[in-house]
Amino acid sequence: MNSTIFVSYLLFFVAESTPVHVSGILAIVALGLYMTNTGKTWISAQSEHTIHHIWSYVGFVAETAIFIISGIIMGERGSLDNTITYIDYIKLIGIYLVLHVIRFFMILVCWPLLN
Numbered sequence: 001m002n003s004t005i006f007v008s009y010l011l012f013f014v015a016e017s018t019p020v021h022v023s024g025i026l027a028i029v030a031l032g033l034y035m036t037n038t039g040k041t042w043i044s045a046q047s048e049h050t051i052h053h054i055w056s057y058v059g060f061v062a063e064t065a066i067f068i069i070s071g072i073i074m075g076e077r078g079s080l081d082n083t084i085t086y087i088d089y090i091k092l093i094g095i096y097l098v099l100h101v102i103r104f105f106m107i108l109v110c111w112p113l114l115n
Contacts, residue, residue: 004035004051004055005058007031008028008031011024011027011028011031012024012025012027012028014027015027
């Protein structure tokens with residue numbers, strides 16, 4: 001279990017901080033795809049359950065931290081001079097609708113591959 005965390009941090013560091021200069025997040029995604037395809041054979045069945053729970057908890061903590069930090073930042077920006085107006089709400093609704101249209105077309109385009 002510790003090796004999966006160590007390899008993830010090491011891969012992110014190598015991707016971002018060395019002359020390789022690639023995205024650390026995309027490197028971690030590629031590692032996840034590799035572990036899903038061939039890496040699972042290296043992990044025993046007893047440890048796989050534990051690793052799944054630990055990574056689920058790490059994801060929960062990271063997600064919670066992101067939402068808390070973004071809430072604090074948005075709260076401070078909104079309370080300083082009340083710059084949030086009705087135009088901002090209209091933009092949010094527009095973005096929401098555009099994202100659903102994009103999602104619809106992506107599913108429509110990828111549907112043959114998903115089947």
